[in-house]
Amino acid sequence: MRNYLVLLLIISLFFAACTRVPAERPPDFSLSLYWDTGSLPPKYRYEYVIAIGPGNQGQLVYQAGYDTADESLRRVSDFTLADERLDELYTYLNEQGVFTTRWKIGRKLIGGSNTSLIVTAFAREYRLPSLVEFSDEQRTLARETIEGVATFVPESIWTEMDAFQEAYEQSSD
Numbered sequence: 001m002r003n004y005l006v007l008l009l010i011i012s013l014f015f016a017a018c019t020r021v022p023a024e025r026p027p028d029f030s031l032s033l034y035w036d037t038g039s040l041p042p043k044y045r046y047e048y049v050i051a052i053g054p055g056n057q058g059q060l061v062y063q064a065g066y067d068t069a070d071e072s073l074r075r076v077s078d079f080t081l082a083d084e085r086l087d088e089l090y091t092y093l094n095e096q097g098v099f100t101t102r103w104k105i106g107r108k109l110i111g112g113s114n115t116s117l118i119v120t121a122f123a124r125e126y127r128l129p130s131l132v133e134f135s136d137e138q139r140t141l142a143r144e145t146i147e148g149v150a151t152f153v154p155e156s157i158w159t160e161m162d163a164f165q166e167a168y169e170q171s172s173d
Contacts (some may be wrong), residue, residue, distance in 0.1 A: 002123075011124075016094070020102060021099040021121070021122075022122075023094070023095055024086060025086060025087050025090035025091075025124050026121050027054065028120055028121065028122070028123060029053055029086065029090055029119075029120065029121045030051075030053030030054040030055060030120045031050075031051070031052050031053065031089075031093075031117065031118070031119045031149065032048065032050070032116075032117075032118045032119065033048065033050040033051075033115070033116070033117050033118075033146060033150070033152075034047070034048075034049050034114070034115060034116040034117075035047065035048055035049075035113060035114070035115050035146065035150050036048075036114045036115075036124060037113055038113040039173055040171065041094070042065050042066050043065065043168065043169045043172035043173075044169065045065055045066055046062065046063060046064050046065070046165055047062075047063050047066075047080065048060060048061060048062045048063065049061045050150065050152075050153055051151065052081065052089070052152065053088075053120075054120070056080050056081050056082070056083065056086060057079075057080060057081070058078070058079045058080065058081055058153065059076065059078050059151070060076070060077045060079070060153050060161070061074065061076050061158055062075045062076075062077075062119050062161045062164065062165075063072065063076075063169070064164065064165055064168040065168065065172075070163050073168065075160070075161060075164050077157045077161075079153065079154050079157060079162065079170065081152065085152060088129070089149070089152050090121070090147075092148055093119060093145070093149075096141065096145040096148070097141070098119055098126050098128065098145060099119075099121065099126055101138075101141075102139070103128060103129055103138060103142070113131060114130050115128070115129075115130050115131045115142075115146055115150065116129075116130060117145065117146055118126070128142055128145065128146070129141055129142075131146070137151070146167075
């Protein structure tokens with residue numbers, strides 16, 4: 001019986017060690033976040049992609065409407081994150097369970113916003129499925145994670161994109 005308990009303890013420690021991710025940000029840390037409004041009338045629809053890393057460089061690509069071939073409806077903004085901000089982002093994703101959670105697919109939501117988060121760390125890709133695919137219990141965590149990532153884009157860029165979207169909506173009347 002005692003040997004059985006020792007073996008069980010060793011196995012438990014092994015699996016616990018396998019699910020832990022180092023607290024320090026790896027050199028290959030990067031991410032790509034895609035988000036869109038879902039099914040809306042064209043003048044209210046938009047999408048964006050946030051790409052960060054590897055390294056300190058980031059970019060937000062914003063697309064208004066459905067016509068992705070129309071360059072006039074696209075805005076690209078580059079930004080730089082300080083090492084401390086990159087560390088905060090990595091820590092945030094680690095705390096949200098991006099590197100260890102086994103995401104469950106649930107019922108699909110029709111017409112909801114589409115998302116995709118792909119994080120690279122330690123020569124491995126970690127993917128969050130679209131919010132419309134999550135199980136009910138994990139949808140909130142995934143939404144919070146995606147919204148949290150968006151806060152690492154400078155506020156001035158979001159202000160620019162809001163003004164761009166508003167102008168697009170007004171010109172579509």
